[in-house]
Amino acid sequence: MSVLSFFQQAGLNLRQFGNSFGSNLGDYIAGATRRTVPLPAGGETIPGVYLLGAGPGDPELLTRKGERLLRAADVVLYDNLVSPQVLALCRRSCQQIYVGKRAGQHAMPQAQINQLLVEYGRLSVTADKVIVRLKGGDPTIFGRVSEEAEALEQAGLRFAIVPGITSACAASAYSGIALTARGQATAVQFLTAQFADPSRQPDWHNYRYQYGNNPTLVVYMGLNRLNELCLGLMNVGWPGEMPVALLDQVSTDAQQQLTGNLADICARYACHQRGANPLLGPTLIVIGLVVSTPMAVSPALLKVPENLLQVF
Amino acid sequence: MQYLPIFTDLTGKAVLLVGGGHVALRKARALLDAGAVLSVVSHQFETDFHGWASQGRARLLPGDFQPAQISGHWLVIAATDDDAVNAAVHQAATARQVWVNTVDDQDKCEFIFPSIINRAPIQIAISSGGAAPVLVRRLREQLETLLPQHLGPLATLVGKFRKQVQQKLDNFAARRQFYEQVFSSKVVSLLQSGQPQAAEDTLEQMLDGHQPLRGEVFVVGAGPGDPELLTLKALQLMQQADVVVYDYLVSEPIMALVRRDAELICVGKKAGAHSVAQEETNALLVKLALEGKKVCRLKGGDPFIFGRGAEEIEVLLPHQIPFQVVPGITAAAGCAAYAGIPLTHRDYAQAVQFVTGHCQKDGKEPDWHSLSRPNQTLVIYMGLMKSAHIQAQLLAAGRAADTPVAILENGTRPEQRVFTGTLGQLAELIETHQVQSPALLVIGEVVALQAKLAWYGAQEPRAQLTPLHG
Numbered sequence: 001m002s003v004l005s006f007f008q009q010a011g012l013n014l015r016q017f018g019n020s021f022g023s024n025l026g027d028y029i030a031g032a033t034r035r036t037v038p039l040p041a042g043g044e045t046i047p048g049v050y051l052l053g054a055g056p057g058d059p060e061l062l063t064r065k066g067e068r069l070l071r072a073a074d075v076v077l078y079d080n081l082v083s084p085q086v087l088a089l090c091r092r093s094c095q096q097i098y099v100g101k102r103a104g105q106h107a108m109p110q111a112q113i114n115q116l117l118v119e120y121g122r123l124s125v126t127a128d129k130v131i132v133r134l135k136g137g138d139p140t141i142f143g144r145v146s147e148e149a150e151a152l153e154q155a156g157l158r159f160a161i162v163p164g165i166t167s168a169c170a171a172s173a174y175s176g177i178a179l180t181a182r183g184q185a186t187a188v189q190f191l192t193a194q195f196a197d198p199s200r201q202p203d204w205h206n207y208r209y210q211y212g213n214n215p216t217l218v219v220y221m222g223l224n225r226l227n228e229l230c231l232g233l234m235n236v237g238w239p240g241e242m243p244v245a246l247l248d249q250v251s252t253d254a255q256q257q258l259t260g261n262l263a264d265i266c267a268r269y270a271c272h273q274r275g276a277n278p279l280l281g282p283t284l285i286v287i288g289l290v291v292s293t294p295m296a297v298s299p300a301l302l303k304v305p306e307n308l309l310q311v312f
Numbered sequence: 313m314q315y316l317p318i319f320t321d322l323t324g325k326a327v328l329l330v331g332g333g334h335v336a337l338r339k340a341r342a343l344l345d346a347g348a349v350l351s352v353v354s355h356q357f358e359t360d361f362h363g364w365a366s367q368g369r370a371r372l373l374p375g376d377f378q379p380a381q382i383s384g385h386w387l388v389i390a391a392t393d394d395d396a397v398n399a400a401v402h403q404a405a406t407a408r409q410v411w412v413n414t415v416d417d418q419d420k421c422e423f424i425f426p427s428i429i430n431r432a433p434i435q436i437a438i439s440s441g442g443a444a445p446v447l448v449r450r451l452r453e454q455l456e457t458l459l460p461q462h463l464g465p466l467a468t469l470v471g472k473f474r475k476q477v478q479q480k481l482d483n484f485a486a487r488r489q490f491y492e493q494v495f496s497s498k499v500v501s502l503l504q505s506g507q508p509q510a511a512e513d514t515l516e517q518m519l520d521g522h523q524p525l526r527g528e529v530f531v532v533g534a535g536p537g538d539p540e541l542l543t544l545k546a547l548q549l550m551q552q553a554d555v556v557v558y559d560y561l562v563s564e565p566i567m568a569l570v571r572r573d574a575e576l577i578c579v580g581k582k583a584g585a586h587s588v589a590q591e592e593t594n595a596l597l598v599k600l601a602l603e604g605k606k607v608c609r610l611k612g613g614d615p616f617i618f619g620r621g622a623e624e625i626e627v628l629l630p631h632q633i634p635f636q637v638v639p640g641i642t643a644a645a646g647c648a649a650y651a652g653i654p655l656t657h658r659d660y661a662q663a664v665q666f667v668t669g670h671c672q673k674d675g676k677e678p679d680w681h682s683l684s685r686p687n688q689t690l691v692i693y694m695g696l697m698k699s700a701h702i703q704a705q706l707l708a709a710g711r712a713a714d715t716p717v718a719i720l721e722n723g724t725r726p727e728q729r730v731f732t733g734t735l736g737q738l739a740e741l742i743e744t745h746q747v748q749s750p751a752l753l754v755i756g757e758v759v760a761l762q763a764k765l766a767w768y769g770a771q772e773p774r775a776q777l778t779p780l781h782g
Contacts, residue, residue, distance in 0.1 A: 053645075055543070058545070059544075060543065060544045060545035061544070061638075061639065062543060062544055063535070063543055063544075064539070064541070064542050064543075065538070065540035065541060068540065138641075138645045138649070139654075140649050140653070140655045141645060141656055141664060142656050143654075143656075144658065146654035146657050146761055149652070149654070150761075161649040161652065162649060163541065163645040163646045163649040163650075163724075164645075165543065165614075165640070169533070169614045169639040169640070169641075169642055172614075172617075172639065173533075173615065173616060173638060173639040174639075176637070178616045178621065178622035179616050180617055181622050182623070186667065186668065186678060187665055187666060187667035187668075187678060188617065188666050189663055189665040189666070189688075190655075190656070190663060190664045190666075191662060191664075192662060202662065202663075206682065206685045207682070208682075210681075213676065213678065214679070215665055215682070295626065295629070295637075297625075297635070297636065297637055298635075301635075301636040
């Protein structure tokens with residue numbers, strides 16, 4: 001088998017391969033075949049702080065910009081929601097700092113993360129370093145990006161926000177539940193149910209049921225408050241038969257889905273958690289008519305190839 | 313339709329021809345070629361008729377036409393030079409409900425003979441319904457030169473294998489795909505160069521070794537515009553595709569990344585100027601996939617957020633076409649990030665809602681009350697044209713006039729423009745700055761953070777939240 005066909009069979013993008021080794025090897029091999037994608041050169045990345053969305057879990061859902069920045073990063077501050085395969089893109093010399101947090105178990109308070117980010121961020125000025133703050137999903141949607149951005153802004157540091165695939169979009173694609181569908185939902189609303197502080201309870205009347213005119217609701221970080229959420233909605237007129245889907249670890253190999261309706265999902269969830277394969281989170285809750293008519297997507301097609309780590 | 317074209321099987325069927333001159337002779341040839349058995353009524357017969365009579369292919373009935381002669385015939389042709397006789401034939405035939413044609417007299421025709429291009433078994437019939445015979449003749453001449461002579465042998469050859477193909481390939485799509493392959497293989501050139509046996513052998517080999525190509529559809533979100541915001545998965549599939557079906561929201565730098573030899577089909581859509589109806593796009597995807605192609609349906613933003621990706625997938629299901637959906641950075645997330653607007657914020661927005669500014673089909677209004685809640689961010693896709701209406705409805709439903717708004721034009725692209733102001737100024741801002749689509753409207757308290765957090769591209773002057781006039 002020729003070198004070229006070996007790479008092609010392995011599904012490798014030759015130019016990428018070359019880039020990742022900082023050589024023209026990929027170009028050289030690719031020269032024998034048709035033109036491949038011109039990827040941005042890693043060397044061109046400007047020192048600064050990048051607030052980067054890593055997407056929902058599937059490493060292939062990282063953006064090309066994300067890939068470039070991670071390859072160029074000198075320091076990466078990451079949390080739990082970021083998949084190891086994404087982190088594997090970093091150079092060996094890259095300093096990886098875990099600032100993880102997860103519902104209920106904050107590894108590090110936000111203020112401390114902000115402080116750390118500013119400290120490392122200064123290296124972008126003093127030592128021309130590329131600093132990446134890697135966050136699961138999209139930074140502008142429940143990513144608390146504004147707090148980190150404000151801290152950087154106050155410290156006078158240059159930063160950029162790089163969007164990522166927010167979990168709701170991945171959940172939709174990987175489960176076949178269209179978030180907006182003609183005739184079923186003309187709007188979609190993302191909300192968080194992490195209302196630990198009682199004073200931050202949502203004003204349920206804002207969510208009152210409008211016959212046939214409600215947006216699809218996608219609730220982030222709401223599994224711990226599933227009961228309050230369902231009751232709250234039913235109290236403002238949502239019918240108990242309204243379909244609900246719990247989408248766990250979206251876009252990863254461990255993705256699973258539990259469906260029911262507002263009246264029975266809590267019981268189904270409790271029952272499921274006693275089983276062999278409980279939901280481990282992060283879990284999205286999708287509420288709306290669209291849940292009842294999912295398209296038959298084949299998850300097998302979306303599976304990440306075994307050799308992906310090498311591909312990167 | 314004036315006439316219904318039908319192809320009739322005349323093999324062994326009796327046809328009555330009234331007339332024995334040269335006009336009748338022309339018709340007789342065509343009918344005999346089709347296998348008809350002729351009865352010919354005339355006082356005099358051209359020589360050929362006698363020959364056919366001796367072969368048993370025609371029966372000659374010398375003398376005057378008698379209406380009773382019509383019985384037992386499937387078709388009647390009046391081809392005499394005597395109008396009175398022709399009229400009598402026509403009347404007698406229609407009275408008995410037998411199809412009749414009177415040569416060169418359309419009024420007395422219950423059926424007509426089309427102009428024919430013959431590549432048997434392929435036949436093409438043309439007619440102008442008598443309106444423009446010369447035009448039809450020219451058309452026929454053009455088609456004659458256009459259609460190669462080996463078309464007939466090709467059809468015959470393929471017909472010979474039809475049963476075998478049916479046995480080997482059990483579904484329609486697979487058979488269709490196989491034939492598509494045959495017609496673009498060397499079977500055709502072999503026939504063309506007069507090697508029918510080699511062509512047949514090749515076809516047989518193709519059938520023996522046939523591995524059906526599996527067509528596939530990738531519904532891929534291309535993100536908001538910046539080509540670096542493509543996901544790695546999207547890029548990979550763009551590189552695998554045989555055909556890329558894209559719309560105008562997909563930026564040029566992104567299109568530059570598709571496989572170079574892929575076929576590109578634009579089904580561009582612009583608000584108010586749909587260039588291809590959704591149904592046509594759906595049908596196109598099915599057609600391409602059934603041809604065994606890998607089809608990348610590339611859509612701006614995310615396929616399932618106002619992307620109508622669902623409708624495109626639904627049509628694939630009955631055909632069992634495999635598909636995958638790759639999410640993309642939806643415009644709201646991409647543009648907000650590049651404009652420095654966090655869509656949610658602990659203090660200012662606990663929820664974010666995406667809606668489309670397009671009218672619904674049934675003209676139903678969205679729930680303006682829910683859209684007007686404070687402390688949530690509202691992102692309106694395709695809202696430019698309806699901005700005045702949106703502004704009025706939100707204000708009427710109680711959203712404060714000083715709620716910050718941002719208009720993000722060409723978000724994430726080098727030509728990105730960001731305008732900010734208040735809800736009370738929304739339509740005016742769009743008018744003043746001549747904002748063009750694609751543009752996104754962001755309404756909510758978080759927009760006020762934009763002045764601080766903006767980082768991308770040329771910024772408008774920072775005094776953004778002060779009224780534009782006075």
